[in-house]
Amino acid sequence: MPHPDVTSDIDAKESTARSEAARLVEQAAQGDQAAWRRVVDQYSRLVFAVTRSFRLSDSDAGDVSQVVWLRLLEHIDRVDPVRVGAWLVITTRRECIRVLAFRKRVVLTYEPDAFEVVGGEQPELDAELIADERAVDVRRALESLPDRWQQLLGLLMADPPMPYAEISAKLDIPIGSIGPIRGRCLDKLRVLLAS
Incomplete structure (x- = not known):
């Protein structure tokens, strides 16, 4: 001590x-x-x-x-x-x-453009939500169309798209009428989606 x-x-x-x-x-x-x-x-x-x-x-x-x-x-x-x-x-x-x-x-990386690629490919959350809502609206509008028009649009949007000759035979529609009917369908869809 x-x-x-x-x-x-x-x-x-x-x-x-x-x-x-x-x-x-x-x-x-x-x-x-x-x-x-x-x-x-x-x-x-x-x-x-x-x-x-x-x-x-x-x-x-x-x-x-x-x-x-x-x-x-x-x-x-x-x-x-x-x-x-x-x-x-x-x-x-x-x-x-x-x-x-x-x-x-801080994230270290040897790639000079590592963060540029990620940022460019990431959709914004709002964009995803809006796209999902828009898809629901389009589905509802399609369902309100007459059955024959729904079938026609379904065949036209198939992947790969079905040739007009096959659509004509399948739906019993003259080939020359497919384009004008498709135009009327799309016009009706625009009106339904705008309202």
Whole structure:
């Protein structure tokens, strides 16, 4: 167990260091550039140690450090000068977590156009819903047509399309009438879909 005089000496030194740091922060808040540099010098190892505890890359650690010092500069007039070390640790941790969360969203790829292809082929959700609703409307409109017209359109839209000669024989319609009947069917469908 340390001697009581040694313990009181350590406490006195820590108290002096805290009050010196607080004085520097107050001076920096008033615009003293030399005091600001001393604050940065005094706490830069602390900020670096926190970034290292999160195992950030050197570039990420450097980015975090810059953001932390910027945050301190922005909020220096609101930070308790005695607790600036604790404020820096908490701010550095939060920034490290933000960087790690962002890194999880980044997908690395060797293909330069990997995301262009995906984006171009993906239909929007609204487009799919509208197409589905439109297909239901077309089906209902087709069902309201006379049976003979439904059969004709079904044969014309078959894959592969049935030749007019086969449609004529199957539905007992003259070949010359298939086109005009198809036109009347489509006109009726347009009217039904417009209403």
